Amino acid sequence: MTANLRTAIGFLGKAAVAATLAVPFMMPATAQAPALAMLDNLDRGQWELRYRDGRPSEKICVRTGRELIQIRHPGRACNRTVIEDSAQEVTVQYSCRGDGYGRTSIRRETRSLVQIEAQGIAGTKQFEFTAEARRTGNCR
Known part of the structure; x- marks a missing residue:
């Protein structure tokens, strides 16, 4: 785990990081086709x-x-x-x-x-x- 990622987890919390990482998989159908x-x-x-x-x-x-x-x-x-x-x-x-x-x-x-x-x-x-x-x- 990089220092930047540890800082992000500490600042945003694990749930926020998980939600951020999941965004590309939840794109509208028009974007993913x-x-x-x-x-x-x-x-x-x-x-x-x-x-x-x-x-x-x-x-x-x-x-x-x-x-x-x-x-x-x-x-x-x-x-x-x-x-x-x-x-x-x-x-x-x-x-x-x-x-x-x-x-x-x-x-x-x-x-x-x-x-x-x-x-x-x-x-x-x-x-x-x-x-x-x-x-x-x-x-x-």
Whole structure:
């Protein structure tokens, strides 16, 4: 351990140093460009979201799979941080400047069926939902 590092630990404390060292690994998805391969392997087309709380279903055109991340912030350029990126599940936390934030987990059952859990703030309103999304055909 160098003298400078010992001084930093003494001055900042171990937790602050650990947090500083972890920053490069917590960069937004736009900076790291993670694969999110599970979303890339979903079938393209029109999907229907069926909400578990009984609210009316919603249709969404899936062109890249990433549309499912920001269902309450569609089309917004938001900063994303990938929390989990596996073959069966992705979790992304995102922040949309001036319009809120969210955290979405998507679990793949098949190429045309996923389970979604999301929560956050859109505008000034809180949202939280679980839904099943299923491909129903081609986009219109």
